[in-house]
Structures are given as C-alpha cells and as structure tokens.
Amino acid sequence: MSKKFCLLLSNTIWILGISGNVWAQSNNLDLVSIIFQGEDLDAWDPPRELQNAFPYYLSGFDEECRPIWVGLLGRWDLSKFISKGESSAKAMEKFIHQAAYRFATSIKNIPSGCEPVSGVVIIYDADGFNYRQITSGETISFVVNACKVFVPLVVQYFENVYFVNTNFMFKGLLAIARPIMGSLMERVEVYGSHKATWVPKLLKKLPRDQLPPTFGGNADFKPIKTYGSYY
Template identity: 25%
Template structure:
C-alpha cells in the first residue's frame, strides 16, 4: 500500500473511530468549546497557518512553535488551490530544514560569541483550539496525517519536541499517525491543557533570546524569513 492509500485508510479510520466513540467524550468541556459556531472574522484570522520562531534554548538551538490547533484545516481541505499551495510551501520548509538552510537563517540572532554548529532545532506543537470537527472530515484528517508524515523525514534535525494542549481527540489523531510518523512522534513529550505540567518542561531549556520573526505557510503570504 502506497503512502497516499495509507493516509486515506487512516483518515477514514479516524472518522469511523470518532463516530463510534463520540458518546464517551461528549462530556468533555474542552471538546464542547470546539463545537461552538465560529464567525467569518475568526475564520479569516486563522487562515494564516502561522508558525513562530520564539528564540533559542540554552544550547543555541532555534525553538519553533507551530500552533496547529488554530490552523483551519477543514477550510483548507475544501479549497484545493490554497491547499496545494500550503502543501507545496510546507514541503519546501521540510526541504530547508533537511538541508540545514532553515536553521542557518537564524545565525544573525545568536548571541555574540556563541558557537552553534549543528542543524538541530526544538519544536513545540500547540493544539490549543483544535477543532473537534476536523476528525469527522476525512479530507482534513488526511491532510493532518500527511503533514505529520512529511515531518518524519526531518527527525534527525529535531533535538526534542513538546506537544501541548492535547485533548483526547488530539491524542487519538496522534495515535493514528504512528504508522506514518512513529519515529517523529517518539521525539515528543505529550501534555494536556494543564499548564502547570508543561510550562516547566518548555521553560527549562527554552528561549533565552526572543526572535520576533514569524512566518505563515499560506497561499497569500511569504513563508520565508528575511
């Protein structure tokens, strides 16, 4: 079975699993919040698919934050041109990371006298605001799984990672992704919404020098950092 077929099967399995288990998670208040109607202003705001480079850890590795919970993947899955452009940009980002070009972009932000020579970085995946309905949309679920699978190819460049604000649905999606991205996910510690648990984890080695640069993986904004 090729990767595309496996992605389709996994996406459909997520859909079926969610349909069968929805009653068991119906009482989760965090999930109920994700089911509230969202207006056009909110939708426009989150179509930028932003990620942020927030600084360096104590070994001068860039710290990248991807707010995947706020990426409107359902909207993206239903807009073919924009989806194809985002996929293309995301693949280019992966290529830059794999070649070392991406990490080297931040050399100018390093403290004077620092001696950072490898191409590793730290990644934080923030699932705050993850839309419960995404798992009921096979195309959206397939897109999420595809992006996770793409990141499987850059695990050698990830020093460590942290997933935060993972609710039960997010945990299920990550579990479904293991056949495609198991080695990538093994780099991560996964935390729920209790910030008392994950804030100490991301504070200990994390940003010492803030970087204000922010990129968007979109069809209408440049992704690259100047």
C-alpha cells in the same frame, strides 16, 4: 472518534512511519536540496489568508543554540481550506513545504559564537484543536501527501517536539501515532491543558527569555521572526 476515521488515521500514520524509518537510513543526505529542488520557497509569498490562518514563528534559541519554532496548531483548520478546491489545496501544500523548509534551514542562521547545530526544537500549541479540522477524506489524503515531505525532515532535523495545551481529542490522535511511529515518538513530549503542570517542565528544557508569556516566558518577549500573527 468513529471506527472508520480511526482506521483511516492508523493506516495514514503507519505509512508515514514506514516513510520515516526508510529516510532514517539516509540521514547523511542533504534532504532540503533534494526535496525542495525547484520550489523557490525563499521567494514565494503565501496568500495573506493562509498566513493568518496558519501562524508560526521563530521564538528564539535554546541553550545549545538550536532554533525554537512555535506552531499554533490548534488554529490550523485544514479542512476549511482543502474544501475550497484544487488551487487552495496546492497553495496549502506549498505553504507547508515552505514552513518545513524554514524549520530545516534555520540551523544555518544561529547566533554568532555558537557551535553548529544539527536540529531544531518545535513547540506545537494545540489549544482549540477539534477533529473537525482534519476529519474529511480530502483532508486526510492531503495530510498523507504533505507528510511524505515532512516526515523525512522530522527524522533528520527535529530533535525535540513538544505538544502543549492538548485536549482529549488531540491526545487520542497521539495515542494512535505513538506505537506506529516507533522511535520517532521518543523525541515527542505531550503536555495537557493545565499550564501550572506543564509550564515548569517546559522551562526546565528551554530558556525562559526565549519563550512567550503563554509558555511561561518573559512578559516583554518578542519573537525573532513571525509568519502570520502569533497573538
């Protein structure tokens, strides 16, 4: 990474960390109602191009009935869409808001017989990630603005976050983030690209029958709900 990019990224993460710490003091608020007021995210149908380029899905539920969401982060080429202009960037921003909204509100739709849950589990698959996807100035600015919404929801609703298939570039980003984000990073576990090493660790945390085969799950796995293609 260039020094300029590292400095820009560090400043970005620092701002988001401060935002997260502030919101952590107000975790009794109904953030979903406050943040997404008037956006009508339940009814909005994103452009098919966005859905296919930024897939994610509800994989299942852990042993505590917390929803398990999977995002195919390595495929997400933000720069490609941000560079198309303002209308594309606005659609991308709303798309991210909708995903965050779905993550947070999924705690209300857990299997019958379960006790209420307060948060969700997120798995981000970084396979294929490259700095080119995020390094433009426009993209960094976009990420800062989008994460002003996302960070408070992480504080309140994301109980565990797993990054899998991370390469050295992605690990570099997380290394910058860890000391700045502070206690938020205590919820994060990072696994590299060697599946034989991290799959057993993941399966100690999450039920095999609630995960796809790529994460050590069952061969006949079907996600509960998909947004874009997870194949």
